Amino acid sequence: MNFKDLLLQAKAGSDQAITALLEMYQPLLIKNAIIDNGYDEDLHQELCITLLKCINQFNIER
Amino acid sequence: MWQRNSGQKESDILQNRFTSYLVTAIQRRKWDYINQQNRLQQLEVSTEYSILEDLIHSKKFVYDWTNTLAELENDSLICALKQISGREKHVFLGRVLEEKSFEELAEELGLSYKGAAALYYRSIKKIKDKMKEIVDE
Numbered sequence: 001m002n003f004k005d006l007l008l009q010a011k012a013g014s015d016q017a018i019t020a021l022l023e024m025y026q027p028l029l030i031k032n033a034i035i036d037n038g039y040d041e042d043l044h045q046e047l048c049i050t051l052l053k054c055i056n057q058f059n060i061e062r
Numbered sequence: 063m064w065q066r067n068s069g070q071k072e073s074d075i076l077q078n079r080f081t082s083y084l085v086t087a088i089q090r091r092k093w094d095y096i097n098q099q100n101r102l103q104q105l106e107v108s109t110e111y112s113i114l115e116d117l118i119h120s121k122k123f124v125y126d127w128t129n130t131l132a133e134l135e136n137d138s139l140i141c142a143l144k145q146i147s148g149r150e151k152h153v154f155l156g157r158v159l160e161e162k163s164f165e166e167l168a169e170e171l172g173l174s175y176k177g178a179a180a181l182y183y184r185s186i187k188k189i190k191d192k193m194k195e196i197v198d199e
Contacts (some may be wrong), residue, residue, distance in 0.1 A: 002073040007080065009102065025084065032088050035096060035144045043095050050091045054084050 010055050018055065025051055095195055096141050142192035150185035157182055 009017035033044035065076045143151055154163045168178035
């Protein structure tokens with residue numbers, strides 16, 4: 001499945017597609033959840049929420 | 063499963079666009095989060111107990127900067143300092159605030175003179191980059 005279809009399905013609310021995207025971007029989220037030399041669980045959670053918001057707000061057609 | 067993104071196909075371009083959109087959003091969120099934590103920390107500083115506890119738990123050679131950081135008014139600097147490693151922070155603050163020489167810092171960290179100097183300039187560059195990132199947004 002290509003990325004566009006995945007994103008469209010996620011936007012439509014498919015749990016499977018959203019999970020796939022969340023897993024796909026885990027490394028980025030974890031990397032950014034590190035502050036003061038330590039992994040911050042709460043921040044990671046916040047970033048996961050940010051990803052979900054981004055899925056909804058991102059404009060595919062530009 | 064996933065093919066390497068060459069940035070050529072329509073879907074790849076879309077993915078790259080989404081990723082950069084996401085990175086910006088994440089960095090903003092992170093920046094807000096760190097600010098939020100700073101505010102909370104400043105409130106907590108007034109309780110003496112936590113300061114004592116911090117001092118007990120802080121390792122010998124890494125000086126406890128929590129209180130010093132709370133006095134800084136420059137939010138983007140605090141944010142940048144939180145994102146660099148402990149060694150880099152130690153060298154940067156040791157040099158700038160305590161006016162230690164590279165020899166002293168090198169000895170503390172078990173590095174050579176050159177190693178300490180390199181670490182110092184690298185941390186300056188990192189801090190500048192981070193601050194620029196924050197200000198640009």
